[in-house]
Amino acid sequence: MRNLLSIADLTNDEIDEIFDLADGADKLRTDKSAADQIMATLFYEPSTRTRLSFESSMHRLGGAVISCSDMKASSAVKGESLADTARVVSSYADVMVVRHYWDGAVQAMAEHANVPVVNAGDGSREHPTQTLCDLYTLKKEKGELRGLTVVVCGDLKNGRTVHSLVFALARFGAHVVTLAANGMELPHYVLERLEREYGYSLAPVASDDLSGVVTETDALYLTPKQPHQLALFTQVDAAMQSRLNTMVSGLRYDAFYMTRKQKERMKEGTTGGTYPTIGPSFLKEHRFKDTVVMHPLPRVDELSPEVDKDRRGIYFKQAANGVPVRMALLKFLLNRRETKRIAGKRTASFYESPERLGPKCTNPNCVTVTEPASTRRRFELLSGGPGGALLLGCIYCNHRFKVQFVGHVKSKRYCAYDIALADTIRGWLKKDELAIFDSIKEAEELGYEPYKSGPQRTVMDEQEIQAAVREMSRQILRECQDPDRLLILGIRTKGSYLAQRIAGELAAQRRQKPEAGEIELYGAGDEMRRIFPDDEDAPALNLKDREIILVDDVIYTGRTVKSALSILFRSGRPQSVRLAVLIDRGHREVPVKPDYVGKHIPSSEKERVRVKLREAEHDEKDKVVIYSMISPAETQAETIA
Ligand code: CP
Numbered sequence: 001m002r003n004l005l006s007i008a009d010l011t012n013d014e015i016d017e018i019f020d021l022a023d024g025a026d027k028l029r030t031d032k033s034a035a036d037q038i039m040a041t042l043f044y045e046p047s048t049r050t051r052l053s054f055e056s057s058m059h060r061l062g063g064a065v066i067s068c069s070d071m072k073a074s075s076a077v078k079g080e081s082l083a084d085t086a087r088v089v090s091s092y093a094d095v096m097v098v099r100h101y102w103d104g105a106v107q108a109m110a111e112h113a114n115v116p117v118v119n120a121g122d123g124s125r126e127h128p129t130q131t132l133c134d135l136y137t138l139k140k141e142k143g144e145l146r147g148l149t150v151v152v153c154g155d156l157k158n159g160r161t162v163h164s165l166v167f168a169l170a171r172f173g174a175h176v177v178t179l180a181a182n183g184m185e186l187p188h189y190v191l192e193r194l195e196r197e198y199g200y201s202l203a204p205v206a207s208d209d210l211s212g213v214v215t216e217t218d219a220l221y222l223t224p225k226q227p228h229q230l231a232l233f234t235q236v237d238a239a240m241q242s243r244l245n246t247m248v249s250g251l252r253y254d255a256f257y258m259t260r261k262q263k264e265r266m267k268e269g270t271t272g273g274t275y276p277t278i279g280p281s282f283l284k285e286h287r288f289k290d291t292v293v294m295h296p297l298p299r300v301d302e303l304s305p306e307v308d309k310d311r312r313g314i315y316f317k318q319a320a321n322g323v324p325v326r327m328a329l330l331k332f333l334l335n336r337r338e339t340k341r342i343a344g345k346r347t348a349s350f351y352e353s354p355e356r357l358g359p360k361c362t363n364p365n366c367v368t369v370t371e372p373a374s375t376r377r378r379f380e381l382l383s384g385g386p387g388g389a390l391l392l393g394c395i396y397c398n399h400r401f402k403v404q405f406v407g408h409v410k411s412k413r414y415c416a417y418d419i420a421l422a423d424t425i426r427g428w429l430k431k432d433e434l435a436i437f438d439s440i441k442e443a444e445e446l447g448y449e450p451y452k453s454g455p456q457r458t459v460m461d462e463q464e465i466q467a468a469v470r471e472m473s474r475q476i477l478r479e480c481q482d483p484d485r486l487l488i489l490g491i492r493t494k495g496s497y498l499a500q501r502i503a504g505e506l507a508a509q510r511r512q513k514p515e516a517g518e519i520e521l522y523g524a525g526d527e528m529r530r531i532f533p534d535d536e537d538a539p540a541l542n543l544k545d546r547e548i549i550l551v552d553d554v555i556y557t558g559r560t561v562k563s564a565l566s567i568l569f570r571s572g573r574p575q576s577v578r579l580a581v582l583i584d585r586g587h588r589e590v591p592v593k594p595d596y597v598g599k600h601i602p603s604s605e606k607e608r609v610r611v612k613l614r615e616a617e618h619d620e621k622d623k624v625v626i627y628s629m630i631s632p633a634e635t636q637a638e639t640i641a
Contacts, residue, residue, distance in 0.1 A: 002336045003110045004329065005119045007128040007164040012171055014332070019136050021328035022321070025060075032062030033331050040093035041067040042085070043120065044076070044100045045264075049297060050120045050129065053322030054097050054330075061327055066093060082367070083374035086112040095333060098122075101264075104367040104396025108374045116333040123365050124158040124265050125397055130296050131164040133325050135172070137318045138255060141292050145172035148254040151219070152176060153276050154302055157184040158262035161296040165257065166190065166222070170198040176222040177205055177251070178570070181261065181275045183540060185570040188527065188563075189393070189400045191222075196382070199224050202566065205251065220570055221251070253287070257294045258303050265365075279304035283312070294318055350378040350395055354409055355435045357442045359392055359401075362523065366397040381429065388419030388557050391522065392436070401522045407435035407448045414443040415451040419557070420606050453608070453627050459601055460624035465582065468598030469498065472580050473505035475596050480547050485575065486514040487546040489528075491521065491564050494553035496531065497615040498582060502551060503532060517541045519550075519564045527567045543572030549596075553611040554583045558590035565592075583624060585609055601626065 003009060010018070021028065039058040043051050055065045068074040076085065082100075086109035089096055096117045098106045103123035110117035121127040135145065142148055150169055152162050156178055166176050166186070178186055194200040205219040258278055278293055283306065295303050295315040307313040353359065358377055361368045368375045380393035382400065390403040406425055407414035410433055415421070428434040437443040440450075460468070480486055486506070490499025496518040507513035516532040530541050550564055561579060568577060580596035585603045603609055603626060611624050 001114070001116055001338070002333055003117045003119075004128055004333065005107045005110055005117070005122075006126050007131050007168045009128070015132065015135065015168075018132060018325065018328045018332050019139065021331055022136060022324040025324035025327050028327050028331055029060045029062075033327075034058060034061035034063035034334055037061075037063040037095070037334060038093045039063060039065050039330065040089050040096045041065065041120075042071065042074075042089065042096065042098045043068075044071045044098075044105075045121065047099055047120065049319050049322055050099065050127075051097075053319075054118075054120065054129075054326050056323050057326040057330055060323065061330060063094075063330075081374050082109050082371055083112040085109065086117070087114075089113070090115040090117075094337075095330065100367075101365075102367045102370050103363060103365050103399075104375070104394070105371075107396050108367045108371070111376070112374065116337060118329070118333070121160055123397070124160050124163075124262065126164040127160040127296075128164045129322075129326060129329060130161045131168050132329060133318050133321050134161070134165055134257070134294060134296070135168055136325050137294070137314060137321050138292070140317075140321075141314060142254055145169070145174050147173065147175075149175040149177060149251050150255045150257055151179055151253055152257045152259070153179045153278075154181055154259035155184040155261045155275075156180045156186045156259070158265040159259040162186070162257070162259055163190050166194065167198075170194055170200055170222075170224070173224065175224075175251075176200075177219050177253070178222065179219045179276055180570070182273050183571075184261075187399075188522070188567065189398050191566065191570075192400060193398070194222060202569065253291045255292045255294055256282075256288075258299075259296065260298065260300045260302055275302055277302050277304070278307060280306045283307065283310055288312075351381045351392070351429070351434070351436070352376065352378045353436060354432060355407075355446055357437065357446055359403070359436045359438050361394040361397060361399060362401045363394065363397050363399040366394055366399065368394060368396050383422060385522070385559070385563075388422070388559065389522075390417050390422070390425065403436050405437040405440065405443055407437060407443055407446075409433040409435050412446075412448050413451045414440075414448040415453075418608055420608065456625040456627040458623050459609075459626050460583075460599055462622040465598070465622045465624065468582060469501050470505055472596040472598060473502050473509065476502065476549055476578070476580065477506060477509055479578075479595075481575075482547065483510060483512075483514065485545065485547045486549065487541070487543070487574075488514055488516045488549045488551060489564075489568075490516070490518045490531075490551040491560060492518050492523070494611050494613055494616060495519075495551045497613050498553060498580075499549075499551040500531060502549065502580065515541070519567055521560065521563050521567075528571060541571075543568060543574045546572075546574045548574045548577045549580055550577055551580045553581065553613075554585060554609055555579075555581045555592070555594055556585040556587055556609075558588045558592040561592045562590045582611055583609055599624070 041051055041054060058065050082105055090113035094115055096113055096115055097120050098109055099120040100106055100122050103125040106119040106122045119128055139145055156162050169176055200222045203221045205221050261275055282288055293307050293313045297315055297319055375396060378395045382391040382393055385391040391400045392403055393400045403417045405414050406417050408428055488499045488503045490496035499516050503514055503516040513532060517528060517530045519528050528541055530538060578595040581594045582598040584594055584597045584600050601609060607626055607628055609626050612620055613622055
């Protein structure tokens, strides 16, 4: 049985097959291709196009439609679970089409249904059938998808249509330019997947290339060609900065894909700010003369009705194509009811905790959080996160987060995850002996005890740390062009504490405290937030033309810094970014060089370097320690003996 929950559920050949079927929609209609079949539509969120075009498609295929006219009038309001609803409705219908406001809710229902389930939009995650309509329309207009450059514009954070679309464009070899409204950039998990699965890298686009579309933020170019790597750029390296700015200038834009602000997914009070718009000035720009304008609709005021009359406005064609494309999709799925195979990426093996307690998704809108009873806690396990981190990818909502603690099921020992354990962990995973915990409390509640480590050697004491922070602050002040433009940004958690100390030193040296903030990689909330001033009414951090000092406690592989830079890049265009670290361990996988270093401590992968700060440790003084890990396997042997 085949479901369509993500665009990843279809191969490129299958998408082409669906488009061929859509071309012959008249024949599907004459043949009554779905006679005697019933489709159930369950829309927990409002819809005009998706619902009506699915229902129209089923009628045209000769089938019948059953539906809850309003899910608020269904037993969902009595508290019926998604799992039970799916079980029951799938005994009344041959295919189910579901829209839901929770990320991953449709996947949860598909796991309990015994008929094909189609995702008609789940939370801010994906809307794969909209993407089929978009690709079909774009292909009709431009002939080929490979090599096209498509600008996706507006609310890229919450717009699920955009998430499915960028994955599909990447798979068909198109280039993507993101032009996000301020604070509504593509989520990190989407960019991470584009990089990991399709080799897409990210670079800035020259800012005057996109005049004609009003926006506060800069555009970013996503391409498989890797014209240049994301780099740390400094005012000292002005040539590099200018090369980055000009390298992707002069692009030919084939399509603008505009989206509305998804107010229904935003917290109250966060819906303000300027938003890109397309209107008459866009139409007059010579460089956009062959650029088609697309929109999944409904539109609000980001797309002027002036564009409706222009041959380049093709969004009503997109909506009209909803019927032949969805007729084709229904025919495709109903033909494959007995097929077991699931396309491409989704055959990967998943991690499921062998213990009663285990990791939880950090996305508060994920169905595993909102309705855990209808789900199973399964994750993709991904190596190579920032600083060599091990990442978990929730299979329902695709959000990624860092593994905190790992345990060995047989010896009942646990420790904080570290890159030094990568090989050991792979072995445990193969034998189904890997436990992952979000906290020490969880591990200890299950009777796990901590692993032993080797003896610790102090390599920096309290005075040395204080002197290093002071010296780095002096250098920062000496080298900055305009102290009023300084922004000290720490990488959470220890980088944030050090950033605050540096900001404090700078305040002492020039009697004015610079603005300070923090970046959180793979956290549950905002990726970037202000620390100082901590005034609730202060506007969001603005990176434009700022001299940013990025601060972390330790640099090793350089991947943590790369991830932080990627967040900076898509949040604004600073004048310069310089890096300050307390410890440089000396090994690097990514070409990043810190500008300010407290101490160089060359160390191997088998060693751990830990910065202990009183803000985090409470009962301890500041110090930096180095120690070797005792292999968990050795500890296990000892435990068994
Ligand atoms: N494009 C789209 O999904 O429209 P509806 O919300 O009206 O279904």
